[in-house]
Amino acid sequence: MSGSNSYRLRCSLAAHEMDVRGLATAAFPHGAFVSVSRDRTARVWVPNPSENQVFTEMHCMNGHSNFVSCVCIIAPNETYPRGLIATGGHDNNICVFSLDRPDPLFTLKGHKNTVCTLSAGKFGTILSGSWDTTAKVWLGEKCMMTLQGHAAAVWAVVILPEQGLMLSGSADKTIKLWKAGRCENTYTGHEDCVRGLAVISDVEFFSCSNDASIRRWMVTGECVQVYYGHTNYIYSLAVFPNGQDFISTGEDRTLRVWRKGECSQTIRLPAQSVWCCCILPDGDIAVGASDGVIRVFTESQERVASAQDLQAFEDELSKAIIDPKTGDLGDIKIEDLPGREHLNEPGNRDGQTRLIKEGSNVEAYQWNMSDGRWVKIGDVVGGSSQQNSKRVMYEGKEYDFVFSIDVNEGGPGLKLPYNVTDDPWLTAHNFLEKNDLSPMFLDQVANFIIENTKGHTLGPAPSSATDPFTGAGRYIPGSVGGDQGFGADPFTGGGRYIPGSESRGTVSSSGSDPFTGGSAYSSSALKATTNIFFPNTDGVMFEQANTTQILGKLRELNNSAPADRKLSDAALDCLEKLLHLVADQKSQEQPTAEQISVLWKTSHWPEDIVFPVLDVLRLAVRHPEVNAQLCGGTEGASLCNHLLGLMSPEGRPANQMLALRTLCNCFSGSHGRALLLGQRDAVLSRAGDLRVVSNKNIHVALATLVLNYAGRLYGQPTEIEAKAQCLSVASTALEVVQDKEAIFRLLVALGTTVAGDSTAKDLARSLGVNSQISKYARVSDPAKVGECCRLVLNELQ
Numbered sequence: 001m002s003g004s005n006s007y008r009l010r011c012s013l014a015a016h017e018m019d020v021r022g023l024a025t026a027a028f029p030h031g032a033f034v035s036v037s038r039d040r041t042a043r044v045w046v047p048n049p050s051e052n053q054v055f056t057e058m059h060c061m062n063g064h065s066n067f068v069s070c071v072c073i074i075a076p077n078e079t080y081p082r083g084l085i086a087t088g089g090h091d092n093n094i095c096v097f098s099l100d101r102p103d104p105l106f107t108l109k110g111h112k113n114t115v116c117t118l119s120a121g122k123f124g125t126i127l128s129g130s131w132d133t134t135a136k137v138w139l140g141e142k143c144m145m146t147l148q149g150h151a152a153a154v155w156a157v158v159i160l161p162e163q164g165l166m167l168s169g170s171a172d173k174t175i176k177l178w179k180a181g182r183c184e185n186t187y188t189g190h191e192d193c194v195r196g197l198a199v200i201s202d203v204e205f206f207s208c209s210n211d212a213s214i215r216r217w218m219v220t221g222e223c224v225q226v227y228y229g230h231t232n233y234i235y236s237l238a239v240f241p242n243g244q245d246f247i248s249t250g251e252d253r254t255l256r257v258w259r260k261g262e263c264s265q266t267i268r269l270p271a272q273s274v275w276c277c278c279i280l281p282d283g284d285i286a287v288g289a290s291d292g293v294i295r296v297f298t299e300s301q302e303r304v305a306s307a308q309d310l311q312a313f314e315d316e317l318s319k320a321i322i323d324p325k326t327g328d329l330g331d332i333k334i335e336d337l338p339g340r341e342h343l344n345e346p347g348n349r350d351g352q353t354r355l356i357k358e359g360s361n362v363e364a365y366q367w368n369m370s371d372g373r374w375v376k377i378g379d380v381v382g383g384s385s386q387q388n389s390k391r392v393m394y395e396g397k398e399y400d401f402v403f404s405i406d407v408n409e410g411g412p413g414l415k416l417p418y419n420v421t422d423d424p425w426l427t428a429h430n431f432l433e434k435n436d437l438s439p440m441f442l443d444q445v446a447n448f449i450i451e452n453t454k455g456h457t458l459g460p461a462p463s464s465a466t467d468p469f470t471g472a473g474r475y476i477p478g479s480v481g482g483d484q485g486f487g488a489d490p491f492t493g494g495g496r497y498i499p500g501s502e503s504r505g506t507v508s509s510s511g512s513d514p515f516t517g518g519s520a521y522s523s524s525a526l527k528a529t530t531n532i533f534f535p536n537t538d539g540v541m542f543e544q545a546n547t548t549q550i551l552g553k554l555r556e557l558n559n560s561a562p563a564d565r566k567l568s569d570a571a572l573d574c575l576e577k578l579l580h581l582v583a584d585q586k587s588q589e590q591p592t593a594e595q596i597s598v599l600w601k602t603s604h605w606p607e608d609i610v611f612p613v614l615d616v617l618r619l620a621v622r623h624p625e626v627n628a629q630l631c632g633g634t635e636g637a638s639l640c641n642h643l644l645g646l647m648s649p650e651g652r653p654a655n656q657m658l659a660l661r662t663l664c665n666c667f668s669g670s671h672g673r674a675l676l677l678g679q680r681d682a683v684l685s686r687a688g689d690l691r692v693v694s695n696k697n698i699h700v701a702l703a704t705l706v707l708n709y710a711g712r713l714y715g716q717p718t719e720i721e722a723k724a725q726c727l728s729v730a731s732t733a734l735e736v737v738q739d740k741e742a743i744f745r746l747l748v749a750l751g752t753t754v755a756g757d758s759t760a761k762d763l764a765r766s767l768g769v770n771s772q773i774s775k776y777a778r779v780s781d782p783a784k785v786g787e788c789c790r791l792v793l794n795e796l797q
Contacts, residue, residue: 006265006350006370007257007297009305009313010053010284015043020288022071023278027083028099032058033278033286034085035294036068042087044099053303055296061097063104066090066436072118074126086126088115094128110136110143121159125766127166129154135168137181139763144724145181150174156197158205164768165219167205169194175207177219180767181728189215189223198237198246208234208248229256229263236276247285249274255287255297266351267297268366268377270316320378321392322364337362343374355380401453424449533788534751537711540704541668542661545619547583551576554612565605574598575616582620596629603642607652614658618665627669636675644686653695660687660701667708677712680722684709688729696739703745706730710752723760726753731769743776744785751792761796770796
């Protein structure tokens with residue numbers, strides 16, 4: 001910002017046929033910006049060198065089948081050195097354009113309702129928000145992940161400078177912070193829909209709301225300041241390069257400039273809804289409004305519009321009709337208002353509003369500090385002493401009524417003009433057709449007109465007009481109305497059999513894995529220049545077991561079990577034979593149907609005594625016959641649901657750990673692999689929730705499960721959403737996991753996920769995986785952690 005100068009009109013661009021809903025500064029050419037409109041187009045505007053204050057339309061893009069509502073710019077890269085333009089619309093799609101052609105390069109489909117907000121990040125990442133209550137992360141032509149958690153439309157999204165952090169603001173009045181696809185924080189304080197977000201720095205951001213306030217937040221959760229000035233919904237924000245000053249626009253017909261925490265300038269516009277704004281590279285401000293006009297304002301004296309254009313803007317402003325219900329004018333009593341002589345007294349702040357009585361009319365004026373004069377901003381209708389004698393001007397014509405019709409779940413949108421001599425059904429039909437709204441709303445709109453014009457004489461819409469669907473003065477089509485630890489024996493207080501304690505400590509000299517009994521990793525043979533860690537596609541199983549201890553605990557707990565759950569000697573015998581059979585991998589004997597049936601039934605024992613049965617189940621699913629019987633068909637879904645139930649965050653740690661190990665071992669058979677790939681979203685989501693449990697064995701099992709998924713997905717570039725979930729779970733787990741073996745397996749999982757897949761690498765970079773894992777590159781004990789980390793970092797360079 002250039003100092004204390006006030007902003008004045010630079011130019012007005014009237015190329016769009018309907019509301020301008022989004023603006024963004026373009027990557028190319030310098031000084032250009034992009035606008036999107038309800039007229040279904042996006043347009044690129046460039047400064048006209050021959051006329052310093054004017055912009056020229058350089059490019060027009062078409063691709064949406066309905067209103068276009070938002071836009072963002074994807075930064076230039078080697079393939080597209082001039083960057084790309086992404087637009088979102090009411091057709092539920094995102095179109096991505098280049099500057100070389102009017103039609104989209106590609107279209108992103110996945111949202112189930114209007115895409116109303118977009119933000120672009122590094123490496124070509126796009127974050128989108130929708131009325132379907134979700135936000136989605138896109139890379140290239142693929143949806144990487146869906147962010148779910150809001151209870152209403154997601155009106156605003158933004159990607160923060162720190163890699164991996166994203167924000168979403170919603171009609172549920174909350175803002176959520178996301179990292180690697182998971183909600184890390186929820187900010188509450190706004191009293192109505194959150195409509196806009198803007199980044200201040202790595203650690204701060206602004207939000208604006210339908211509650212007419214702007215809030216400044218720390219990423220850590222504190223609201224450090226609340227700004228008041230607007231008198232109606234606030235739709236958009238933009239921050240100046242100094243990171244402190246900013247601008248805002250809203251439903252009170254204003255653009256406001258905020259300096260040092262105060263509203264330093266208020267600019268009224270001749271349009272009710274000022275939907276969007278952006279700050280251009282030269283410090284000028286572009287705003288888009290409901291009259292389809294883009295207006296650019298400047299502090300530079302050299303770029304200010306001609307005196308003729310300034311006067312035309314002022315004249316247009318003076319002819320506006322102001323409804324007190326939409327602004328800050330309050331209830332107006334003409335008899336109490338002063339006359340024109342009141343304008344001889346100067347105002348005391350920029351943007352101050354003053355009402356005067358001019359005959360039987362009320363006029364509104366605003367104090368222009370830079371010019372030192374009062375500027376008329378419109379005629380006021382709806383005062384308590386007025387007799388509905390004044391008709392409303394809309395799009396150059398006078399009407400008895402102009403209703404606000406909200407099709408945007410929370411913000412005034414379309415205007416419906418009506419004269420009492422019109423046919424309400426024909427008016428409703430024309431309104432729906434003009435605005436691409438469903439004809440199913442015909443009766444509702446027509447009845448709304450009839451109800452709210454009944455018994456009224458000519459004049460503006462009555463202040464008592466109430467939306468029959470919302471109870472407000474607008475109509476919205478389609479609206480209807482803790483546990484004990486498992487280290488100790490719960491019955492004896494002893495610890496003779498502790499699941500997961502079979503071996504705990506460092507890798508033996510033979511290189512055997514203390515958790516699985518295998519020899520998947522041996523730190524003594526690793527070379528920094530040789531990658532023997534990933535991709536790991538073999539899968540890692542939990543195979544060690546002390547059958548004597550498992551059977552001893554099983555019999556002990558059976559003796560104490562409730563009478564109706566106690567196993568017969570025959571059932572115990574079945575389990576004992578099955579355990580010996582599956583523990584001895586060289587045995588040629590096959591499990592019987594009875595043994596498998598007893599195992600399945602017993603796995604539903606009460607949660608406080610089921611853990612030795614789960615240990616048997618964990619070993620049994622490695623056997624091809626058991627794997628086929630329990631993981632195939634409808635039985636597979638039942639097994640998966642049962643294990644997920646045991647993995648509830650409120651569940652018992654022993655059961656959580658053994659359920660995780662069982663899932664890992666399911667990967668040993670083709671039926672288990674097919675089951676877990678089909679249930680991947682639910683399994684990894686539930687498993688990821690267990691990262692907060694402070695238990696090393698659980699963390700190792702969680703890391704192993706992610707690694708096994710990564711191994712199955714290796715070499716499948718089309719499975720990018722599944723890989724995105726692996727990256728998300730692994731990276732969020734690394735934030736809390738302390739055990740070095742768990743960290744190592746998570747690093748192997750990351751390496752396996754990105755190996756040989758450029759899209760997965762780009763996504764990992766955009767999630768900030770590089771900076772997150774870099775600290776492990778210095779780990780020397782065990783050496784495999786640091787060496788594997790450095791190899792992953794090399795992949796992501």
